[in-house]
Every structure is written in structure tokens, then in C-alpha cells.
Amino acid sequence: MPDGVAAHADPASATGFGGAGHAHAHHPALQHHFETLDQQHEASTLGMWIFLVTEVMFFGGLLMAYLLYRVWYPAAWAEGSLELDIILGGINTVVLIASSLTMALAVRAAQTGAQKATVRWLLMTMALGLTFLVIKFFEYEHKWELNHIPGPNFQFEGPHAAQVQIFLSLYFGLTGLHALHMVIGFGLLSVIAWMAHRRRFSPEWYTPVELAGLYWHFVDIVWIFLFPLLYLVDRAHQAG
Amino acid sequence: MTTTVLPRVNYLNVSHGVLSWLLTKDHKRIGILYLVVVTIAFFLGGIFATGIRIELTTPQGDFVSADTYNRLFTMHGVAMVFFVLIPAVPAVLGNFVLPLMIGAKDVAFPKINLLSWYVFVVGFVFTLAAMVFGGVDTGWTFYTPYSSMASNSNVMLTGIGVFITGFSSILTGLNFMVTIHRMRAPGLTWFRLPLFVWALYATSLVQILATPVIAITIGMMALERALGFGIFDPRLGGDPVLFQHLFWFYSHPAVYIMILPPMGVISEVIACFSRKNVFGYTFVAFSSLAIAVFGFLVWAHHLFVAGISPYSAMVFSFLSFAVAIPSAVKTFNWTATLYQGAIWWRAPMMWVFGFIGLFLVGGLTGLFLASLGLDVHLHDTYFVVAHFHYIMVGGAIMGFFAGLHYWWPKMTGRMFPNWAATLAALLVFVGFNLTFFPQFILGYLGMPRRYHAYAEEFQVLNVLSSAGASILAVGYTLIASYLVYSLFKGELAGANPWLATGLEWKTESPPRPDNFAETPIVNEGAYKYSEREIKVA
Numbered sequence: 001m002p003d004g005v006a007a008h009a010d011p012a013s014a015t016g017f018g019g020a021g022h023a024h025a026h027h028p029a030l031q032h033h034f035e036t037l038d039q040q041h042e043a044s045t046l047g048m049w050i051f052l053v054t055e056v057m058f059f060g061g062l063l064m065a066y067l068l069y070r071v072w073y074p075a076a077w078a079e080g081s082l083e084l085d086i087i088l089g090g091i092n093t094v095v096l097i098a099s100s101l102t103m104a105l106a107v108r109a110a111q112t113g114a115q116k117a118t119v120r121w122l123l124m125t126m127a128l129g130l131t132f133l134v135i136k137f138f139e140y141e142h143k144w145e146l147n148h149i150p151g152p153n154f155q156f157e158g159p160h161a162a163q164v165q166i167f168l169s170l171y172f173g174l175t176g177l178h179a180l181h182m183v184i185g186f187g188l189l190s191v192i193a194w195m196a197h198r199r200r201f202s203p204e205w206y207t208p209v210e211l212a213g214l215y216w217h218f219v220d221i222v223w224i225f226l227f228p229l230l231y232l233v234d235r236a237h238q239a240g
Numbered sequence: 241m242t243t244t245v246l247p248r249v250n251y252l253n254v255s256h257g258v259l260s261w262l263l264t265k266d267h268k269r270i271g272i273l274y275l276v277v278v279t280i281a282f283f284l285g286g287i288f289a290t291g292i293r294i295e296l297t298t299p300q301g302d303f304v305s306a307d308t309y310n311r312l313f314t315m316h317g318v319a320m321v322f323f324v325l326i327p328a329v330p331a332v333l334g335n336f337v338l339p340l341m342i343g344a345k346d347v348a349f350p351k352i353n354l355l356s357w358y359v360f361v362v363g364f365v366f367t368l369a370a371m372v373f374g375g376v377d378t379g380w381t382f383y384t385p386y387s388s389m390a391s392n393s394n395v396m397l398t399g400i401g402v403f404i405t406g407f408s409s410i411l412t413g414l415n416f417m418v419t420i421h422r423m424r425a426p427g428l429t430w431f432r433l434p435l436f437v438w439a440l441y442a443t444s445l446v447q448i449l450a451t452p453v454i455a456i457t458i459g460m461m462a463l464e465r466a467l468g469f470g471i472f473d474p475r476l477g478g479d480p481v482l483f484q485h486l487f488w489f490y491s492h493p494a495v496y497i498m499i500l501p502p503m504g505v506i507s508e509v510i511a512c513f514s515r516k517n518v519f520g521y522t523f524v525a526f527s528s529l530a531i532a533v534f535g536f537l538v539w540a541h542h543l544f545v546a547g548i549s550p551y552s553a554m555v556f557s558f559l560s561f562a563v564a565i566p567s568a569v570k571t572f573n574w575t576a577t578l579y580q581g582a583i584w585w586r587a588p589m590m591w592v593f594g595f596i597g598l599f600l601v602g603g604l605t606g607l608f609l610a611s612l613g614l615d616v617h618l619h620d621t622y623f624v625v626a627h628f629h630y631i632m633v634g635g636a637i638m639g640f641f642a643g644l645h646y647w648w649p650k651m652t653g654r655m656f657p658n659w660a661a662t663l664a665a666l667l668v669f670v671g672f673n674l675t676f677f678p679q680f681i682l683g684y685l686g687m688p689r690r691y692h693a694y695a696e697e698f699q700v701l702n703v704l705s706s707a708g709a710s711i712l713a714v715g716y717t718l719i720a721s722y723l724v725y726s727l728f729k730g731e732l733a734g735a736n737p738w739l740a741t742g743l744e745w746k747t748e749s750p751p752r753p754d755n756f757a758e759t760p761i762v763n764e765g766a767y768k769y770s771e772r773e774i775k776v777a
Contacts, residue, residue, distance in 0.1 A: 032754075033345035033423075043348040043422040050414045054452045061456035061486055065471055068482055151468035162476040169469040173460065 317380030343425025363405030413447030439504025502639020514581025598634025623683025674708025
């Protein structure tokens with residue numbers, strides 16, 4: 001273990017019971033109930049993967065409803081889908097994929113000990129995430145103006161208005177839940193970026209960056225599913 | 241070998257004050273924190289049950305109005321299911337003994353463990369608020385469209401409470417799963433693990449995969465109720481039966497969150513008090529996983545009369561029968577463990593005997609309900625009520641008490657009076673059967689559930705049931721009394737009062753804050769009882 005690492009001792013995480021007999025100094029990030037940093041890292045990573053599984057099931061409930069009604073009401077689905085702004089949705093898709101790249105670069109930078117680059121890539125990722133949310137806000141606002149928000153004031157001209165309301169309910173449910181995850185991710189990255197700025201990470205220990213990366217990629221992948229499921233229903237048929 | 245002084249520094253006296261508990265990251269203290277909230281919820285649910293049983297002593301709806309009655313059984317269900325049965329064994333006993341059993345200093349994520357308790361409490365507070373402001377009347381099942389469009393009770397508050405509490409269960413499951421994977425002591429291989437750990441692992445699997453679905457389902461219902469979204473709304477072409485599918489996709493597996501950990505407890509206790517290795521260890525271990533997996537594939541047996549396709553009903557009926565196999569494997573193996581064992585008649589074992597008998601009745605009557613034809617007759621009758629109480633109270637709660645009595649000396653360092661605990665087990669067993677067995681007959685004769693009035697000819701059986709409920713109440717109060725008494729006046733237990741194997745008995749009672757003076761090294765299976773003698777105190 002390089003000597004430089006132990007210099008940033010964090011009193012909050014270094015305390016523990018029965019640690020008096022240890023001859024050598026622990027890594028400051030090692031919590032008292034783990035034997036080694038490796039064990040701690042493996043536990044944290046497994047925990048994050050399991051958490052992502054729960055997230056799949058969380059979105060899964062809504063997607064189940066989506067699947068059922070899409071099979072039942074294909075015409076309404078095509079009609080509702082055409083109401084969505086494919087340009088803004090497309091831009092957002094590119095923005096999110098780009099943010100996945102910058103996130104991966106941030107993890108890589110942390111891994112190689114490039115402290116400043118870690119902060120830079122994290123800030124870039126946050127900026128792209130914010131861009132996504134701003135664009136999403138304008139999309140929502142446009143729906144608001146058109147009275148396309150499901151509820152008592154919902155208005156829609158078309159043969160399948162009732163079922164289009166179900167489609168838009170699921171659209172707002174799914175993209176709203178996704179946007180909520182983006183907001184949480186943004187908060188998460190702010191903390192990580194702050195920690196990176198304080199030089200808390202090193203090639204020996206950068207678990208939080210990696211875990212935040214896993215989360216961020218997951219949220220991106222959800223959008224990669226949502227975009228075609230919501231925006232691209234029957235587009236080809238319309239174009240032809 | 242038994243020391244008769246309390247350990248000088250243990251997890252209870254290492255620090256003092258309310259804050260030292262509210263900010264603790266020690267899994268043992270968090271287990272105790274859960275025990276406090278679960279006990280409050282249990283007595284709260286009991287009060288609602290009392291209201292139900294008082295109303296049902298007479299055929300006329302004279303004690304409370306129909307509306308109040310709806311709220312009583314709903315709040316009884318909500319309190320008992322989400323705040324007692326789901327957390328009782330995993331969050332209380334699991335938290336306390338899991339790290340001890342695997343020779344770890346703590347669970348993998350102690351801060352998340354504490355967070356999950358706070359999440360639990362916040363969910364409980366929302367639910368309490370719903371109860372204080374007039375309650376909720378949808379049934380604990382929250383079926384749409386009644387819950388989303390019609391009910392004028394506190395559906396939102398309760399829904400938010402249940403939604404939040406779900407995350408506590410998810411975090412506990414996640415924590416335990418990582419703990420079991422990554423925190424085992426050197427030499428503690430998977431097939432040396434105590435069966436309680438296998439049961440907790442299987443439970444975690446269900447918590448992780450099923451609980452998010454109820455959360456999003458309640459969320460959709462709430463969006464529909466609060467904002468007028470249309471997902472289950474039949475006026476728009478939405479399908480209320482979809483809600484039922486999604487609801488039971490969680491809520492049936494949730495039954496296994498309630499029963500799998502107690503099954504693990506039974507394996508521990510029965511081995512100790514038969515002084516034998518558990519018969520067919522591997523089968524018992526894998527039957528837990530089998531129950532967890534099969535448990536995901538049977539949910540639609542709650543919907544046999546909801547208009548689902550007869551072909552899918554047949555498949556779900558078959559699978560529901562199939563889930564009886566791993567349950568039977570456990571029951572037979574426990575019985576075989578008793579065979580030629582040196583049975584030690586102490587209080588924890590009384591609860592085990594109660595568990596096996598009642599779980600057997602509950603499980604077998606489940607087969608009646610899994611049959612497509614019989615279910616049409618029995619659906620929504622008291623037969624169903626009796627069946628699931630045999631599993632949840634007769635099974636899960638008896639198992640919880642078996643574990644609580646078994647590990648109480650470890651948790652507190654003190655013994656409870658054996659005679660009182662034996663008497664309580666007997667009272668609960670008798671009271672339980674008197675309460676719920678008549679309900680099988682009532683249901684078979686056609687008395688529907690969830691009504692506050694009923695036909696005259698059902699009165700005798702209902703009075704018996706209410707009488708049994710009062711015996712149950714005495715039994716539960718007795719447990720609370722002698723356990724509290726034992727905290728102050730109980731004999732000192734010493735490290736291993738039951739002469740049990742298992743790592744949790746190799747450290748002091750109550751354990752030191754970091755569990756073990758030195759990380760134990762394991763070189764044998766969990767139940768090496770054959771060479772031990774019973775030294776009856």
C-alpha cells in the first residue's frame with residue numbers, strides 16, 4: 001500500500017472495535033467489519049448489482065402493463081407514439097449515450113489515479129445528465145400545453161382517445177420514473193465528484209466511482225429500452 | 241465451562257443513551273430496534289383483531305358499523321402483514337444472528353442496515369397516520385378500481401406507508417444476500433452453513449425480486465387515485481385484473497418471505513433439542529431455494545374466479561400443488577430428525593412442535609384451495625381466512641417465537657422461566673386452534689369473509705372462534721410479561737445454555753460489540769450434535 005494513501009485518514013470510517021491489536025495501518029477507507037479492501041470492494045460491487053436487479057423488477061411492473069396494453073390496443077399505441085417528439089427524444093438518446101461514455105472515462109481515470117481527469121469527466125457526465133433533464137422538461141411542458149397529461153383535463157382528438165390516455169399514462173409513468181432516477185444519479189455524481197475533488201480515490205480504492213458508474217449506465221440502458229418502446233411504435237409504417 | 245457473569249463489555253452496555261441506539265450500526269442493536277417496532281405493530285394488529293372478533297360474536301352487525309368493520313380488518317391485515325410478518329424473523333432474528341452464525345463482525349452494509357430500519361419506521365409512521373385519521377377500508381389487497389376510484393378512506397397515506405416500507409425489506413434482503421456471499425468466516429463453506437442462513441438467503445431472493453413489483457404497483461394505483469392516470473381504469477379500457485396479477489406477483493411470494501425464515505428457525509431449534517444433525521441437510525437447504533423459486537410461479541391461484549383463462553388456471557393450479565413438495569420435504573425431514581433423537585423438552589421445542597402441527601394443517605388446506613373446482617366453492621370464504629392464518633400465525637408467528645425463545649438468552653444474556661414459556665406455547669397452540677379451526681368449517685358451510693354480519697346458524701362456531709382469540713390474547717400477553725421479567729430477574733444464561741452447536745453460541749451472551757474476540761475458523765458442519773451429552777440443568 002503506498003504511503004501517500006494513508007495520509008488522508010478519515011476518522012469516521014477508520015474506527016472500529018477490537019482493532020487495537022493491528023500492527024499495520026489500515027487503508028482509511030477500509031471499514032472495521034471487513035478483513036481486506038478486496039473483500040469490501042467485492043461486497044459493495046455485488047450489492048450494487050443486486051440493487052440493479054431490484055431496479056429491473058421495479059421498472060418491470062410498468063413494462064408489464066405496457067406490454068399488455070400494447071398487445072390489446074396496437075392502434076392506440078401507434079397513435080399515441082406519434083404524439084411524442086422524436087427529434088427531442090432522439091437528441092436525448094444521443095445525450096445519454098454520450099454521458100455513458102464520459103462516465104466510463106471517469107471510472108477509467110479514477111482507476112489510473114488521474115484525479116483531475118476524474119473530476120472533469122464526472123462534471124461532464126453531470127452536465128449531460130442535466131441537458132437530458134432540461135430537454136425532458138420541455139417535452140413535458142409541451143404535453144401540458146396540449147392537455148396531453150392524463151387525468152381529468154386530458155384531451156385528445158382521435159378514434160382511440162381513451163386508450164391513448166393509457167399510453168400516455170404509461171409514458172409519463174415510465175419516463176417520470178426514469179427522470180427521477182436521473183435526478184438521483186445527478187445527486188450521487190455530485191457527491192462522488194466532491195469526493196474526487198478531495199482526492200479520496202486512488203487506484204487501490206475507487207469503489208464509489210465504479211458503483212456510481214454502474215448505476216448511471218443502468219439508467220442509460222433503461223432509456224435505450226424506453227426510447228424505441230415509446231417513441232418508435234409504428235414510425236416505419238407511417239414513414240412508408 | 242459456563243460462566244455465570246455477564247460479559248464485562250457487551251453490545252448492550254458498550255454505550256448508553258437513546259442516541260447510541262438511534263445511531264447504532266451494530267446489527268445486534270438494529271435487530272432489537274426492529275423487535276421494538278414489530279412488537280408495537282403486533283399489539284396494534286391484535287387490537288384490530290379484537291374488534292373483529294367482538295363484532296363477530298353476534299350475527300347482527302351491532303358492535304361497529306359495516307364501514308368501521310371494513311377498516312378494522314383492513315388495518316389488521318396491513319399492520320400484521322407489512323409490519324409484523326414480513327420483518328419479524330428476517331429483520332429481528334436474522335439481523336441479530338446472521339453475522340454471528342457466519343462468524344462475521346457485522347452485516348456487509350451496516351449503514352444501509354440502519355437506514356432500512358429508519359425507512360421501516362417512516363413507512364410505519366405513514367401507516368399509523370392513516371389509521372389515526374380514520375383508517376383505510378380497501379382490504380390489505382388494495383384492489384382497483386375500488387382503491388383507485390371509489391374508496392373515501394386514507395388509501396394514499398396507507399399506500400405511501402406500504403410503498404416506503406417495501407424499500408426497507410429490499411435493503412434488508414440485499415444486505416443479507418451480500419453478507420452471506422462475502423462475509424463468511426474462513427472454512428465456512430456453503431454446505432456447512434446453518435439452515436437458517438440458507439432460509440434467509442432464499443428469503444432475500446424473494447425480497448429482492450418481488451418487493452419492487454408491489455412498490456411500482458402501489459405507485460401506479462396511487463398515480464391513478466391522485467392524478468387520474470388511467471392504467472387500471474376500466475372506463476378507458478384498463479384492466480383491474482392486471483392490478484391483481486401484479487399485486488399477487490409480490491404478495492404470494494411475500495408469503496414465503498414470511499414462512500421461509502421461520503422454517504429456518506425450526507431447523508435450528510429441532511436439531512438442538514433433538515441433539516441430532518438435521519436429517520437430509522442438503523434437501524432441507526435446497527427445498528428453501530425451491531420454495532423461493534416455485535413461489536414466484538403460483539400467484540394466479542388467487543385469481544381463479546377473476547375470469548382468467550382456464551388454461552392458465554390449470555397451469556397455476558398444477559404449480560401450486562407442486563410447491564407443496566419442497567414444503568413436505570421440510571416437514572418430513574424435521575420429523576425424521578426427531579426420530580431416535582434425544583428430545584429435550586424445553587420451551588423453544590414446544591413452539592417447534594406447535595409449528596409443525598399447525599403448518600401441516602395450513603399447508604394441506606392450501607391444496608384444497610389450489611384445486612380449481614373446490615376453489616370456486618371456497619374462494620372468499622372463512623376457509624381461506626383459516627388457511628392463511630394457519631400458515632401465517634400457526635406457522636410464521638410460532639416459528640418466530642421458537643426463534644425468539646431460542647436466541648433470547650443470546651440476545652439478553654438471561655433465561656426466561658421455562659415453565660411460563662411452556663405454558664404460553666400451550667395457551668397459544670390451544671387458543672389458536674380454537675380460533676381458527678372453526679373457521680374452516682364456517683368457510684366450508686359458506687360464510688363469506690369481510691362481512692360484519694352473518695347468518696344465525698354460524699353463531700356457535702363464531703363464538704368458539706372469539707373465545708379462542710381471547711385465549712390467544714392471554715398467551716401473547718404472558719410471553720410479553722415473562723420476557724420483560726427475564727430482562728431484570730432472569731437467571732444468567734452463560735454463553736451456551738442450550739449446549740447448541742453453531743458459531744453464535746461460541747461467543748458470550750450477550751455478545752461483545754464486535755461479536756468474536758477472534759474470527760472463528762470453521763472445519764465442520766453446523767450440527768455436530770451426535771457426540772454431545774445433554775446436561776439438564
